[in-house]
Amino acid sequence: MTILSPDQQTLAFRVAVFALVGAAAVTFLPLWAPLVVAAWVAVMARPLMSKIAKGTGGRHRAAGIITLLLVMAVVAPIAGAALSLTRGAIELGQNLLHSHGARNALVSIVSGGAPASGSTDADLLQSPPKIASLLEEHGAQAWELIGGIAGAATTALIGLFIFVYAVYVFLVDGPGMYEWLEKHSPLELEHTRRLAAAFAETGRGLFIGVGLTGLTQGVLATVTYVALGVPRALVLGLVTCIASLIPSVGTALVWVPVAIGLALAGRTVPAIIMAAVGVLVIATVDNVMRPVFARFGKLELSTFVLLTSIFGGLAFFGAWGFILGPLFARLAKEALVMARVDRLHDKRHELDEAAAAGERVS
Numbered sequence: 001m002t003i004l005s006p007d008q009q010t011l012a013f014r015v016a017v018f019a020l021v022g023a024a025a026v027t028f029l030p031l032w033a034p035l036v037v038a039a040w041v042a043v044m045a046r047p048l049m050s051k052i053a054k055g056t057g058g059r060h061r062a063a064g065i066i067t068l069l070l071v072m073a074v075v076a077p078i079a080g081a082a083l084s085l086t087r088g089a090i091e092l093g094q095n096l097l098h099s100h101g102a103r104n105a106l107v108s109i110v111s112g113g114a115p116a117s118g119s120t121d122a123d124l125l126q127s128p129p130k131i132a133s134l135l136e137e138h139g140a141q142a143w144e145l146i147g148g149i150a151g152a153a154t155t156a157l158i159g160l161f162i163f164v165y166a167v168y169v170f171l172v173d174g175p176g177m178y179e180w181l182e183k184h185s186p187l188e189l190e191h192t193r194r195l196a197a198a199f200a201e202t203g204r205g206l207f208i209g210v211g212l213t214g215l216t217q218g219v220l221a222t223v224t225y226v227a228l229g230v231p232r233a234l235v236l237g238l239v240t241c242i243a244s245l246i247p248s249v250g251t252a253l254v255w256v257p258v259a260i261g262l263a264l265a266g267r268t269v270p271a272i273i274m275a276a277v278g279v280l281v282i283a284t285v286d287n288v289m290r291p292v293f294a295r296f297g298k299l300e301l302s303t304f305v306l307l308t309s310i311f312g313g314l315a316f317f318g319a320w321g322f323i324l325g326p327l328f329a330r331l332a333k334e335a336l337v338m339a340r341v342d343r344l345h346d347k348r349h350e351l352d353e354a355a356a357a358g359e360r361v362s
């Protein structure tokens with residue numbers, strides 16, 4: 001039997017620890033997005049939980065109340081809106097794809113759209129041979145599509161359950177978990193705390209500094225679209241919210257084409273109203289509300305880095321890259337700052353040692 005030296009035993013133990021931690025990380029990796037968002041929500045909701053806990057007699061009840069309010073105010077509406085958004089986005093995309101020329105494309109944005117000329121759905125249903133031909137030709141693709149939709153829905157439901165449950169757990173046991181992490185982290189205590197602060201800052205910055213500004217503009221735009229009778233207002237409002245991330249032009253990328261489409265469709269008064277609301281209300285929100293929200297959720301990233309990290313994250317990680325890109329960018333920035341501080345500290349220590357050695361020689 002081979003007996004390992006103490007150094008070899010230490011190395012083997014470290015390798016085992018690294019392998020086990022890596023295996024645990026891989027296990028949680030598929031659910032990282034709802035866990036990260038839940039941690040951010042818990043951090044931001046903790047002051048509210050403390051106030052509720054004083055009146056309800058415990059943090060468990062307070063956490064339950066906040067979680068219930070979260071489900072009622074956010075999760076349920078999102079689930080209902082997702083169906084409407086999906087259907088509206090598909091219809092809008094089909095209308096744009098079947099529009100010939102820029103003029104027809106703009107008009108299709110503000111109109112309900114019409115099916116292409118030719119056979120209708122009723123004609124198709126009255127022709128069994130056509131149905132059989134379509135099933136034979138597209139049956140496999142349809143089955144794959146149904147399977148993909150079912151798989152995505154299952155994943156979304158699991159993620160939603162994990163998110164809600166994690167918010168409750170993080171509200172109740174979050175401080176204890178963080179204390180455990182500080183004690184057992186291989187990093188120095190100061191490094192752990194600074195990275196944890198950067199993590200929390202990213203969540204507040206995305207939710208408050210960026211999210212609330214875009215949400216405010218998106219809500220105002222959606223209300224305007226509905227009031228002017230623009231179809232698929234919810235979809236256009238969501239696109240407006242996303243466009244608010246782009247500096248300078250921002251929401252104008254959406255409401256300007258809508259105004260032009262209304263004008264080309266012969267609806268001059270709604271077009272003027274849309275342009276006036278866009279210039280005087282929607283665009284003004286960015287200048288007025290963003291500084292206010294930034295006070296509570298300032299993110300230490302430049303607009304350029306934030307925007308490129310969002311789109312880079314979307315391109316590399318998919319839909320959840322919207323939060324993962326900025327999170328990695330912010331943590332990387334903090335890590336570089338800490339590395340520089342440590343490097344300067346080591347250099348100062350070397351200079352002090354050299355000075356002390358010179359004094360002893362003299």
